[in-house]
Amino acid sequence: MKLRPGLRVLERGPGTVQFGADQRWATVLTGLTSAETDVLRRLAGPDPVVGAELLRRCRPSAGAPVDPERLSELLAALTRSGLLTAVPPGPLPVGSGAADDVRSAACTATDGDGARVVAARARAVVAVVGLGRVGMVLADTLASAGVGTLALDDARQVRAGDVGIGGLRDRHVGRARAEGAAEVLSGRYPALRVGGDGQAPDVVVVVFDEVADSVRTVRLMVEGVAHLVVTVREGDVVVGPFVLPGQTPCTTCLDCRRTELDPLWPRVRDQLRDAAVQLPPAQESSTAAASGALAAAQVLAHLDGRRPVTAGACIEVSAPDAVPRLREWSMHPDCGCVDVSPPQR
Ligand SMILES: [Zn+2]
Numbered sequence: 255m256k257l258r259p260g261l262r263v264l265e266r267g268p269g270t271v272q273f274g275a276d277q278r279w280a281t282v283l284t285g286l287t288s289a290e291t292d293v294l295r296r297l298a299g300p301d302p303v304v305g306a307e308l309l310r311r312c313r314p315s316a317g318a319p320v321d322p323e324r325l326s327e328l329l330a331a332l333t334r335s336g337l338l339t340a341v342p343p344g345p346l347p348v349g350s351g352a353a354d355d356v357r358s359a360a361c362t363a364t365d366g367d368g369a370r371v372v373a374a375r376a377r378a379v380v381a382v383v384g385l386g387r388v389g390m391v392l393a394d395t396l397a398s399a400g401v402g403t404l405a406l407d408d409a410r411q412v413r414a415g416d417v418g419i420g421g422l423r424d425r426h427v428g429r430a431r432a433e434g435a436a437e438v439l440s441g442r443y444p445a446l447r448v449g450g451d452g453q454a455p456d457v458v459v460v461v462f463d464e465v466a467d468s469v470r471t472v473r474l475m476v477e478g479v480a481h482l483v484v485t486v487r488e489g490d491v492v493v494g495p496f497v498l499p500g501q502t503p504c505t506t507c508l509d510c511r512r513t514e515l516d517p518l519w520p521r522v523r524d525q526l527r528d529a530a531v532q533l534p535p536a537q538e539s540s541t542a543a544a545s546g547a548l549a550a551a552q553v554l555a556h557l558d559g560r561r562p563v564t565a566g567a568c569i570e571v572s573a574p575d576a577v578p579r580l581r582e583w584s585m586h587p588d589c590g591c592v593d594v595s596p597p598q599r
Pocket residue numbers: 503504505506507508585586589590591592
């Protein structure tokens with residue numbers, strides 16, 4: 255056993271030690287002797303001492319003053335709090351460059367094996383459709399987090415407004431967005447595979463302008479592919495829903511719900527769709543950065559085996575403050591998507 259990497263060990267006063275600083279898992283042990291405190295502190299650090307080694311050091315012949323049974327009790331308390339893990343730290347994925355993501359996942363993964371989490375990401379394929387600023391921040395964040403393959407899809411030309419956050423530059427203006435994106439991302443992440451080579455994606459992200467078009471996601475529904483819908487609108491960016499076909503509300507479900515709230519929504523929606531073709535909505539820098547990162551977090555949750563918070567909800571990120579708000583949605587009985595196949599993973 256060892257303490258999850260990255261956890262802080264903090265002295266709160268005589269005989270009182272706090273393990274971890276995050277309120278989700280922070281645990282305080284009290285009534286410790288100074289020798290016990292000293293030994294427990296060795297659980298942390300760049301080269302933490304594992305439980306068995308601690309016990310060896312506590313043998314009377316070694317002169318250690320800590321009673322092994324007492325130490326076992328303390329370690330058991332930390333184990334019950336989920337702070338100790340039996341999993342040894344695995345090697346970092348070669349070329350992933352995601353060392354800090356490994357450390358973070360060691361705190362949050364169920365088994366404490368951050369290397370396993372990032373290694374799984376390295377095997378994953380994520381398709382990103384729509385490569386303006388939001389799509390670029392999303393793709394950049396996924397690559398930084400260790401995702402191994404990105405299939406980039408956007409034949410539209412890079413606009414002057416696309417330059418900036420996300421990595422597209424003046425030299426890319428006029429070229430196909432997917433081409434510019436591939437150049438940017440390949441330069442930043444040499445180990446990243448760009449293209450996918452026809453591999454079935456684990457997740458598809460589609461970035462829409464103004465309104466989410468269910469016609470463009472129907473194939474994903476039929477094939478049971480998990481997908482995240484991101485919609486750039488006049489004054490905000492909507493991240494979600496993350497659709498697990500047949501299990502969580504889809505694009506059409508939300509369209510039905512919106513029509514219930516506003517019977518004239520279909521008429522407005524169609525005008526917005528046409529207007530976006532003429533003049534795409536602005537992807538303001540702060541909003542694009544925040545929403546792109548939130549979108550990436552949804553994808554990573556799915557790849558890591560967790561349920562994305564946007565499965566059944568949307569995160570609305572409004573300009574100019576970019577403060578996210580979660581809005582829940584439910585499946586609509588008229589949609590019929592409950593009858594589609596469950597997702598492949
Ligand atoms: Zn539906």
